[in-house]
Amino acid sequence: MPNRLDPDFDYEAALQECAAGRRAALEALYRQEGPRLLGVAQRLLRDRAWAEDIVHDAFVKIWKQAGAFDASRGSGRGWVYSITRNLALNALRDTARETDVDDDAAAALDARHAIEAWHDTRDAFDWRASAGRMAPCLEELEPVRRNCVLHAYVEGLTHSEIAQRLGAPLGTVKAWIKRSLQALRECLA
Amino acid sequence: MNAPQDAYDDTDELAGEYVLGTLPADARRAVQTRMTHDAALRAAVARWEARLLPLTNLSSPVEPSASLWPRIVGTLDAAQAKGTAHARVQAHARGQAQTNTSAAPRSRPIGPPKPGLWDSLMFWRSVAVGGMAAVLILGSTLALRPASTPSAPQYVVVLVAPQSQAPGWVVQAQAGQSAVQLVPIAATEVPPDRALEFWTKADGWAGPVSLGLIKPGEPVVIPLDKLPPLEPNQLFELTLEPKTGSPIGKPTGPIQFIGRAVKML
Numbered sequence: 001m002p003n004r005l006d007p008d009f010d011y012e013a014a015l016q017e018c019a020a021g022r023r024a025a026l027e028a029l030y031r032q033e034g035p036r037l038l039g040v041a042q043r044l045l046r047d048r049a050w051a052e053d054i055v056h057d058a059f060v061k062i063w064k065q066a067g068a069f070d071a072s073r074g075s076g077r078g079w080v081y082s083i084t085r086n087l088a089l090n091a092l093r094d095t096a097r098e099t100d101v102d103d104d105a106a107a108a109l110d111a112r113h114a115i116e117a118w119h120d121t122r123d124a125f126d127w128r129a130s131a132g133r134m135a136p137c138l139e140e141l142e143p144v145r146r147n148c149v150l151h152a153y154v155e156g157l158t159h160s161e162i163a164q165r166l167g168a169p170l171g172t173v174k175a176w177i178k179r180s181l182q183a184l185r186e187c188l189a
Numbered sequence: 190m191n192a193p194q195d196a197y198d199d200t201d202e203l204a205g206e207y208v209l210g211t212l213p214a215d216a217r218r219a220v221q222t223r224m225t226h227d228a229a230l231r232a233a234v235a236r237w238e239a240r241l242l243p244l245t246n247l248s249s250p251v252e253p254s255a256s257l258w259p260r261i262v263g264t265l266d267a268a269q270a271k272g273t274a275h276a277r278v279q280a281h282a283r284g285q286a287q288t289n290t291s292a293a294p295r296s297r298p299i300g301p302p303k304p305g306l307w308d309s310l311m312f313w314r315s316v317a318v319g320g321m322a323a324v325l326i327l328g329s330t331l332a333l334r335p336a337s338t339p340s341a342p343q344y345v346v347v348l349v350a351p352q353s354q355a356p357g358w359v360v361q362a363q364a365g366q367s368a369v370q371l372v373p374i375a376a377t378e379v380p381p382d383r384a385l386e387f388w389t390k391a392d393g394w395a396g397p398v399s400l401g402l403i404k405p406g407e408p409v410v411i412p413l414d415k416l417p418p419l420e421p422n423q424l425f426e427l428t429l430e431p432k433t434g435s436p437i438g439k440p441t442g443p444i445q446f447i448g449r450a451v452k453m454l
Binding site: 023026027030034035036038039040042043044048051052055056059060063073074075077078081082085086089090093094125126127130131132133134149150152153154156157158159177178181182184185188 | 201202205206208209210211212213214217221235238239240241242243244245246247248249250251252253254257258260261262264265268
């Protein structure tokens with residue numbers, strides 16, 4: 001599989017090489033993470049061409065800013081993903097179309113649908129196999145709250161969009177996410 | 190329970206929502222600006238990025254198209270060659286703030302909002318796809334066209350809808366001639382109190398220039414006599430504007446169709 005990660009890939013060394021102007025290091029990083037970064041961007045943006053634009057911008061940025069990477073602040077791999085996710089989320093939010101429902105509209109959504117969603121214990125994501133060290137902490141969250149977190153992080157949905165998706169009031173979704181983040185922070189401490 | 194603890198929680202909560210991605214555009218930018226001078230927020234964001242990183246595994250890998258890596262190399266080469274690397278990267282990355290090496294490298298601050306249509310990613314994406322659509326449509330239109338003067342390069346622009354990429358209009362132009370023909374190839378819905386305004390911008394122009402209001406569904410010839418000759422890659426778009434056109438001389442409404450000039454061989 002061309003997408004398989006090389007578990008021994010040294011991200012910090014690759015970034016150092018990039019900072020020193022060695023293109024081969026950027027290309028190695030691209031071969032290592034390009035498909036995964038594109039997958040992350042495409043899931044957020046729901047558009048292949050747009051996602052490729054973001055990955056293009058991300059690698060240009062990685063090349064230019066590799067010298068500013070500070071290994072004492074976090075992993076090289078995390079840095080690369082943060083650059084890509086931030087570019088994608090900025091693009092997504094900056095071009096947001098005026099489709100968000102406001103508080104009133106969200107609260108007025110069909111009650112039966114809302115009740116169904118609240119009691120929904122199904123998982124919207126297949127997270128157990130892939131969430132790694134986060135899996136036990138995700139396990140502790142109620143499924144609907146876990147879905148909120150994953151809809152946001154993986155799919156880039158806003159509070160309003162999640163409220164629409166789940167048929168739950170906007171305020172409830174905000175509270176679920178806030179408490180889920182607190183729970184995750186404690187669990188992952 | 191005490192105040193410092195609360196303050197820490199607020200920062201951490203904001204950082205968590207930022208990394209999760211739920212903040213709207215203005216709040217995202219506020220966080221990115223604040224990170225340039227707020228070490229606590231920067232550290233909180235870094236912790237959240239590390240915590241949530243495993244969730245990136247939930248997105249399946251997507252094999253990039255074969256042209257993506259050459260495109261990255263091309264951008265780096267162009268930046269290097271012209272010695273304006275910094276400016277180009279900034280332009281391309283759209284509103285990214287000046288490199289601030291004192292800031293956390295994991296999350297770049299972003300500059301003030303620049304929601305201009307002409308530097309939006311959506312715009313560039315559309316233009317790229319429009320170019321591909323042009324190639325596809327050219328195949329069908331070429332066969333129907335009488336042979337033209339071989340020495341005069343001809344340009345075609347396929348204007349596509351930004352979201353659906355559905356082609357809506359074709360612009361045809363003879364290089365050296367001072368007019369373009371705008372031909373509808375699909376129905377365009379325009380609200381009764383709005384109008385379609387046609388714009389163009391070549392590389393190096395400060396901003397788009399209005400080519401006037403367009404009636405949906407009707408072919409029209411538009412004089413370009415006050416403009417420089419058409420260039421390859423010149424951009425064209427139709428935006429939704431007030432009935433009498435944009436009041437400020439540049440696009441104010443949403444892009445309906447967009448594309449860039451492709452030279453026919």
